[in-house]
Amino acid sequence: KAGVTQTPRYLIKTRGQQVTLSCSPISGHRSVSWYQQTPGQGLQFLFEYFSETQRNKGNFPGRFSGRQFSNSRSEMNVSTLELGDSALYLCASSLGGLNEQFFGPGTRLTVL
Amino acid sequence: TQLLEQSPQFLSIQEGENLTVYCNSSSVFSSLQWYRQEPGEGPVLLVTVVTGGEVKKLKRLTFQFGDARKDSSLHITAAQPGDTGLYLCAGDANNAGNMLTFGGGTRLMVKP
Numbered sequence: 327k328a329g330v331t332q333t334p335r336y337l338i339k340t341r342g343q344q345v346t347l348s349c350s351p352i353s354g355h356r357s358v359s360w361y362q363q364t365p366g367q368g369l370q371f372l373f374e375y376f377s378e379t380q381r382n383k384g385n386f387p388g389r390f391s392g393r394q395f396s397n398s399r400s401e402m403n404v405s406t407l408e409l410g411d412s413a414l415y416l417c418a419s420s421l422g423g424l425n426e427q428f429f430g431p432g433t434r435l436t437v438l
Numbered sequence: 439t440q441l442l443e444q445s446p447q448f449l450s451i452q453e454g455e456n457l458t459v460y461c462n463s464s465s466v467f468s469s470l471q472w473y474r475q476e477p478g479e480g481p482v483l484l485v486t487v488v489t490g491g492e493v494k495k496l497k498r499l500t501f502q503f504g505d506a507r508k509d510s511s512l513h514i515t516a517a518q519p520g521d522t523g524l525y526l527c528a529g530d531a532n533n534a535g536n537m538l539t540f541g542g543g544t545r546l547m548v549k550p
Contacts, residue, residue, distance in 0.1 A: 330480070357536050359536050359537070359538075361538075361540075368526075368540055368541070368542045368543055369481075369526065369528075369538075369540035369543075370540070371537050371538060371539070374536045374537055376536075381536070382536065382537040384537075416480050416481075418480070418536075420536060422536070426483050426486070427483070427536065427538070428483075429480025429481050429482070430480050431478065431479050431480050432479075432480055
């Protein structure tokens, strides 16, 4: 069974640009959650999608958005990039409910 | 906002030594999870504890959930170089399993 895949693995952008990250969950998983990991703030929850609907949202500005497609694949978008958006962005998939979340390897975003 | 404080932040020990990592909060969590993350990879779930006072063992790792479900500890016996990594505790903020609040992490290095 293939694990969670994230593309791209590495990305370099400049301030003011926008970026889209992709996450393909484990087959059969309908819940996809996104997290931001930085050395200063650690791992912080961004949002969670289940069956194409955003169910939970963390405390991030509106520049951070996401969506989920009918095949459960998810994308997150960050507009008007800031230097502080440099981070490892992780997605995790699960069957939903209290089931275990499986994390992907992350996308390392660097904003110059 | 529910916060999880992890200590110590860094730990460097010799192979064969024992260690304990702590995860504390002023909030009650319905469940608490421990993850291990290696460079270039996403966190991997080690254990989930759900009952106050619960103790779970995974080979040389012992996990405990506090009676009041506000704190947890991870004890490693006879640490090995393969235990090196970032250990993260995470609490279930809304009892839905998909919106985790993470501690700051403990970076463990076990020297041979």
